[in-house]
Amino acid sequence: MSQIEIILGPTNTGKTFYAFEQMFTYKSGVFGFPLRLLARENFDKACKLYPINQIALITGEEKIIPKDAKYFFCTVESMPEDFFEFVCVDEI
Incomplete structure (x- = not known):
């Protein structure tokens, strides 16, 4: 079963950090950022x-x-379109 979780909050409250940590609890994941530097x-x-x-x-x-x-x-x-257990798009 698919699950969608949205994390909302002010700048510098740990949203990206939380998603980063969560991704590694899955067997695979992709994390999309708005900037190359990020x-x-x-x-x-x-x-x-x-x-x-x-x-x-x-x-x-x-x-x-x-x-x-x-x-x-x-x-x-640049996000691949393959199947991943975890998908995050940062800064929507």
Whole structure:
């Protein structure tokens, strides 16, 4: 069964952090950001916390996709259309 959760709140209240942590409780996930910088920052953070071979980055300028990638950090327009257990679009 699919579940949709919307997280609303003022700036700097931890919405992105919460979604970031939640994504890694699933077997796969994709996180779409409005800016390349945000995608890159969160990709770098994930690479320090989780196995680097499972983390991918896709933006208009960069594509780092390990063979075993399960978690993708992307700009919204670069999000893959594959099936993921977790999908987040930041800053709607």
